Amino acid sequence: MTDHDPDDHAFSEGQGFDDPYEGFDLEPPEFEVDPDKVDPVDSRVVTDMLDRRNIPSDAVDPTQLLDVGLEYMHINRHEQAAETFERVAQYTEDDRIEQEAWTNKGAAHAELEEWDAAIGAYREALDFDEESEAQRASEDVSGATANSDHAATAETNLAYALWESGRSEQALEHAERAVEIDPRFAEAWYNRGFFLLERGLSEDALEAFDNAIRLGFRNADVLEEKARALEEEGEYDRAEELAEEVDEMREQAEQQLLE
Incomplete structure (x- = not known):
């Protein structure tokens, strides 16, 4: 084993640092956040x-x-x-x-x-x-x-979300806007009828349900609500006929699920 003079070894000089030297750190980048608009713990x-x-x-x-x-x-x-x-x-x-x-x-x-x-x-x-x-x-x-x-x-x-939140008056207001925007939107007519019926306006509700059905939105839910509106209007025979049709539709749906 021989002794080596450290001065004999040529070390790499590398590329050096920029002038002025900017150090580095492991901190995340700073973002411009308005604390009035953003929850800092989110x-x-x-x-x-x-x-x-x-x-x-x-x-x-x-x-x-x-x-x-x-x-x-x-x-x-x-x-x-x-x-x-x-x-x-x-x-x-x-x-x-x-x-x-x-x-x-x-x-x-x-x-x-x-x-x-x-x-x-x-x-x-x-x-x-x-x-x-x-x-x-x-x-x-x-x-x-x-x-x-x-x-x-x-x-x-x-409208539906507002109704679920207990804000029924606002719900009807937005249901009205929906049919104003698109008078051929059948589900909007159904929702309008539902909220009208909830407020006891059964005659107007019936008209809304009929519009929904004419536009092709004919299912057990619509017919059930229409039957309820007919009962409110005293048309018990028609209401009973619809209620029977609703039962048949739901029985058929259950059988299809079983099959």
Whole structure:
């Protein structure tokens, strides 16, 4: 073994540091957060901000992401569906897709009986629609940027969520708006009839149920509510006939499930 003079070894000089030298640390990047709008203990905030920071919009296909959310709904993964629809709304630049995403997010929360969250999502869809209308008016632009079908769906679903939350007067108001937006939306007529009947307005409710049936929304629920309205109007024979038809429809549905 021989002794080596350390001065004989040529060490790599490397690339050195920039001047002035900026050190590094392991702290996360700083985000600009308005504490008046964001709860600092909300763990989802960082995730959402990282999404926007690290994933460019053109790397996301909102249409495909919307389909993913719908598939989650089909397999009853409603929490994942709600998160997916929120991502769609964040990334899309298409007004129609954004409104559909908020509406579907509300439906996902409704399936979880998270009524406040559902109401919030439906209001996002409708507020977005109102903003689009205002923008078109200010720019004197014709043509719809949002899909009236989604607006009508958001209104009628919002009505149901409000009713579940005990706000029946607001529920009827939004049910009325739904049929104003889309008079051919059969489910909106059914909901309008239901809320009218709840307030004791059986004659108006019957008209709404008949409209729903004429538009093809004829099922046991509609007929059962119509029978209840007929009873309120004193038309007991017609009510009994409908009640028998409802029983038959439900028996057939049960048999089909068994088969």
